[in-house]
Amino acid sequence: MKAGLFLLVALLLAGLLVACAPVATLNALAPGNTHTVTAGVAYGTGPRQQLDVYKPARAAPRGGWPVVVFFYGGSWNRGQRADYAFVGEALASRGILTLVADYRLYPQVRYPDFLRDCAAALAWGLVHAGELGGNPQRVFVMGHSAGAYNAAMLALDARWLQPTGHKPRELAGFIGLAGPYDFLPMTNPDAQPVFFHPDYPPGTQPLEHAGKAAPRSFLAAAREDSLVNPQRNTQGLATKLQSLGVPVTVKFYDRVGHMTLIAAFGAPLRWLAPALADVADFVNGPPGA
Template structure:
């Protein structure tokens, strides 16, 4: 890494660690991501809508017998902002570890409210299950993953069978769920951006992932920053892990001392991987034995 690039990377680290606006630093992480680890197909349609699109990151390394494991990733942003292109560094990071990665857009508020973005997310995962084999992936090893609001989406698909059932699929087809800094038990809502998304204060029933935990849930990886200031890690990550474990679901639980809410995903970027080993841990989980 050249000195100018190192300086830019350090600025990105400071911004992310301080919990400042995340979207500009992602451009830095994307700019510093390797182009030699993967090929990318941008804008594959999983539905008819303008935001029902997915970018597919295929590893350059040879696929194992049966195909690469597959991760469908949903980004955060309080269900009000975000673009799949902002998270190219996540696609690159996972593809560099031999994981076929799909970074999906979904409709946002104010265009839609709950539960429409869950319907989009379920349709994206159904598309991934259908097309995994054609793309070189293993349809028996499809994982759903998200950060922050995206971890909520992923959790709801993994835990509440309504959404994948409506898309012609089932959570039982998932090889695992990966949630990073996710909100799983967050009523009443304090975040002003998220309040209208869930019709505050008239919340629809059944919106909280924690209440859908069951013995049939897929094996899960739950990670959070120990001192997350935006999403309480004990109320959300620890509580969901405890409930799933009490039901006999295999759970890998990781808390990271040097991370913040933002660097839980920012650390997938090459210049920030020294902060916390979250990429290593997620890779180990994906490559681990079935639950």
């Protein structure tokens, strides 16, 4: 009885945290002794072509820390890297050098210009990983929601990294959280103009680009997600990649939704789902596992 009451109260508090200034709270409660941060590093010439670097406080292993380049969500309409300091801290606390990148948003740009920004940020990470203390052979691309779409496109479709002089095969892995990978026709009114609804350009769906050369992948979602259907998108992409022989780890979490999945990376909410631990295990695991 007491355990059930405690869980109920904890869930109510979690809901309150997420509903009321969630990122400000999560960032304010993020530990400060797990990392150092270098903010506002330019990967391009525009004001939104910048990233923040989160270095683990622990000593780097031989060869350097693994590296994650992270892209946030927001229907390609909203978001800023400072809001996701709690993600940078979370990953750095697990010994992962983390780059949290901004990219241009609608209405400044539409598809595919934000992918070009993300490709430039990822290329910057590939080039500079070693000098930052990271391992250039262990660079992962990661995103949540719309950011997971961006990450998937870079990992699966070589045309975006190609102008930067890089290829998806250089990546050690792809991590997608609650990503939209097969979403046409679009129903989200915020995202519709980003993709020229109803006149969608060809080749916009990550599922179309899944191939045998895809990097090993970690795909996760809330079991119940009212914004991005987890069966169609997460399970659909996982099934396609697995059918091609690509190593895929798939996780579905209870007690979280679309937004609380990424909020569970914040120190006060990690009890909601073991997403951080699972991602860290994937990143730190042996290649091809």
